[in-house]
Amino acid sequence: MAKETQLTNLIQPVVESLGFIYWGLEYLAGGKHITLRVYIDAAEGISVDQCAEVSRQISAVMDVEDPITQEYTLEVSSPGMDRMLFTLEQFQQYANHIVDVRLRLAYDGRRNFKGQLLGIEEQDIVMAIDDHEYLLPVDLIERARVVPQFEK
Numbered sequence: 001m002a003k004e005t006q007l008t009n010l011i012q013p014v015v016e017s018l019g020f021i022y023w024g025l026e027y028l029a030g031g032k033h034i035t036l037r038v039y040i041d042a043a044e045g046i047s048v049d050q051c052a053e054v055s056r057q058i059s060a061v062m063d064v065e066d067p068i069t070q071e072y073t074l075e076v077s078s079p080g081m082d083r084m085l086f087t088l089e090q091f092q093q094y095a096n097h098i099v100d101v102r103l104r105l106a107y108d109g110r111r112n113f114k115g116q117l118l119g120i121e122e123q124d125i126v127m128a129i130d131d132h133e134y135l136l137p138v139d140l141i142e143r144a145r146v147v148p149q150f151e152k
Helices: 002-017 048-065 088-093
Strands: 021-030 033-041 071-075 096-106 110-121 124-129 134-135 141-146
Touching: 002 021, 002 033, 002 048, 021 096, 033 048, 048 071, 088 110, 096 134, 110 134
Parallel strands: 033 071
Antiparallel strands: 021 033, 096 110, 096 141, 110 124, 124 134
């Protein structure tokens, strides 16, 4: 988490200075390959050209600051319909949506939870799954995504 925090502190001001919403980032280090995926948003949505513009600006800052000393791939994209949720505020924004959550450690005997996000309570998210309510500590969440709901 320390690397993600360091990168967020470096990248978020760049994204916001360009007039976009910084949604979050993933730092994926698997073996020799590292991917830095940055999610940006805007009220009117995000275009490929806007992603390219933000990518150029982030690359310039990364070249100067050099927070990742190994070779890496930078990807900039919109959060999409199945957007990941990173902050308590984002979880609150998507209350009453179906979310898919994976925890870093087992909680109540399991790591994967899929159900209705009811909201937040202090530092926990509240989910309804079947007929049970779960309070999941946000600091245990490895990954959380909104499950797209299509109208019929």
